[in-house]
Amino acid sequence: MAGKFINIQIVSGIIVALAFNIVIMPRAVIFGAAADMALVVTIWIALTSTPRAAIVFGFVMGLLTGFARPTELGWSSMLLALVGYGISALKDRLAMESMWLRIAGLFVAALSYRFLFFALARYGLLEDGSAFVMINTLLSAVYTTMLGVIVFGFIKHRRMVRDLFQ
């Protein structure tokens, strides 16, 4: 039963993240920086579900993102799987129950993901315009964190409402 729930969670997370990244995000770019819903959902699954689910989700999500940009195929799947695995591993050790700690974790993960992505998948950019990459990485991390706050807040609120009626 739990496995079925995890699968539903993963599939719905993939659909939501893909829809958001393709339909909404291109219209909500601020100063060249865009929030990454795939990263937010990966972290949410890592925080609330099993490490395996987080790794699988991150990998599949990264794979689907990579198919749209063939030059980066493989990089995003590896990095998102790493984020899922890393957050899952740290979750129990750091006891990330506090919302602020989760948000801080989200920011650090977003920052690391973006930087590693630029460094590995688009290494040419690091040589040509590192200032741009740094600013873009920072802005994207902030933007993604803000999106994460909204998503986490929404999920928490929804659960509170659901609990009220149970």
Add this chain to the structure above:
Amino acid sequence: MFGFISNLLKKVNLLYFLGACAISIILILLPLSIKTTIGALVSGFFYYPLIELDHFLLDLATTKKTNIELNRQLADKAIQLAGCSEMRHENARLRRMLEFDIQTTQRLVPAKVIAARAMPDAQALIIGAGADKGIRINNPVVTADGIVGKTIAVSAGTSTVQLLTDHNCRISAIDQNTRTLGIIRWKGGRLLEMGDVPVESQLAVGDTVVSSGLGGIFPAGLMIGTVVYAKNRSGSLFKDVLVRPAVKFWSIEEVFVILYGR
């Protein structure tokens, strides 16, 4: 060696991660042409509904903008059309007036109505021609339809016209059919009264009433209106005669002043 593998197998999550990394590295190492082919195939399948949704939303936004723009253009065209319609009517009026100008032998001064004044005791128009065009007090004012009234005040560039529908306006009139004389005056409503018509007169409904020329202000033969009521009153020497004026006083825009009596 066996112990290491056994330990590793216990760490299922790590194995999952390493598996993901291995597949990712294989994908990274693939030639770009193969990556592009796989990417096109897979994204065509997975992204198609989302791209369609994206296009649908884009179309919706564009449709809204287009709709606003078309509505604005429609309003513009409606205003232009109203202007054209107005010009068409003005053109028709001016053509009729021009024909009237050709037919008449009188010296006419065309003038535009610039203001209307309607009060209980006086009904008047102000026209945009005055003494500078040779207009004087008591000049007849007409349209192609018939008599409008006469000038009662003249300044350099404007004149005040007392309408037939003013209480104080009187015109000596004649029935074109029976040659019966009478006095036209307004007694309220939309009709004029033709007074002083003897009961012996054969004047009847449908007859045309024109100016007689006897008053000295209006030349003879100018259209006043059509008889719509003519009956004898018991014990009276005169008929009750009502005339529908030929001119529509509520929609006069251009007039002619006849420089008459010089």
